[in-house]
Amino acid sequence: MSTKTNLPRIAITMGDPSGVGPEIIAKALQDQEVYHHCEPFVIGDAKRLEQAFAITNSSLTCKVITDVDEASFQYGEIDVMDLNLVSDSLPWGEVSAEAGNAAFHYLEKAIHLANKEEIQGICTAPLNKEALHKAGHMYPGHTEILAELTNTKDFAMMLAAPGLRVIHVTTHVGLIDAIHKITPERQYTVIKLAHETLQKAGISSPRIAVCGINPHAGENGLFGNGEEEEKIVPAVKKAQEEGIDVVGPLPADTLFFRARRGDFDIVVAQYHDQGHGPIKVLGLEAGVNITVGLPTIRTSVDHGTAFDIAGKNIADELSLKEAIRMAIDLAPRL
Incomplete structure (x- = not known):
């Protein structure tokens, strides 16, 4: 007993x-x-x-x-x-x-x-x-x-390895389909799931960073067709207004380094390979698949x-x- x-x-x-x-x-x-x-x-x-x-x-x-x-x-x-x-x-x-x-x-x-x-x-x-x-x-x-x-x-896939957590807006869909499936509503849902999951785990104010979709997070419209402004910025602003500690969109090519350094508790990745790649490079035996929500x-x-x-x-x-x-x-x- x-x-x-x-x-x-x-x-x-x-x-x-x-x-x-x-x-x-x-x-x-x-x-x-x-x-x-x-x-x-x-x-x-x-x-x-x-x-x-x-x-x-x-x-x-x-x-x-x-x-x-x-x-x-x-x-x-x-x-x-x-x-x-x-x-x-x-x-x-x-x-x-x-x-x-x-x-x-x-x-x-x-x-x-x-x-x-x-x-x-x-x-x-x-x-x-x-x-x-x-x-x-x-x-x-x-x-x-x-x-x-x-x-x-409302659920999402999170991957974790020592020193890095990543949660995904989209997962097992092709890249073109993923871009279409990324919406401000889904973006906000995933930010909230990240926040609530880490709060339940004992992190009172999780630091969340959101990846851009395009190179350099669009660089003020230089790359892409305004996807960051359309699909990410509204969700980030809404979450910030609710007191969630979230920033973005940020360039993915440097964000994962910063998160591993300790600047953030979790990264919101926009599509499968953007989030999976950094976790896998840390070692297949170290990666864990998590369903949140x-x-x-x-x-x-x-x-x-x-x-x-x-x-x-x-x-x-x-x-x-x-x-x-x-x-x-x-x-x-x-």
Whole structure:
């Protein structure tokens, strides 16, 4: 039986059980330091995690729970909310409807707990979109499932690496489409999401900087067709009038350097590669994918299911450990 602490309670979903999720969870929770900063538990299949213990030569054991309050959160014995959805013989490294269905329901359970405010964060191991679709769950990925099941309309992708946070106005659309999708309304929404997310994480007045769209942020109309004045400036002014500490549009080619130096707490990027590039150059193992605007913070590894190495004790757990750390950092203060 768990006792009340001031540590955030983090649900770690197993993701696709045919991928590297079970292995990286086993390896990440081998680190006792995790338990010093949060109350972690796994939502998945206990027998699959036990198989991962054997593969990774781990001395950890599972404690099956049916309710969060049954968890002990003790190092060495991983609390597992066992949904018992996959067979013992489920192969590693293969796309299957069985695994895709399980991955969906692990996440669904975590969302249910979040909606009841029983957890402060969700950390997700990777799922496979093809397996998800084979199981009849027709979503592009985690974010869309999370948004629909929490009835969330305003959400955004944040990426984080040591010393740098980036939130995106647009993400997985082509560059020409992204320019069209950037509106003052969306811009303002993302600035507000950045502000509120960091406030909940304990930063009382987050310093926010907004990237321009064109080179040198348009340089007073020299580059582009006035996109900065049309799509960014109104949103920045509105947020400033509400007391939000935000500046921009600023030239992206120097802004990320300034943010990493410590001038800003978060950067608003206008499109996918503008925001992803600076994070990725800091190291793929250090990057964490975060969905903000949900009832609870959600973080994820910045890699896929890696079917080619699943079940072989090769997968690296560093991205998952960073994702857990970021969930802890961004979880509401208790």
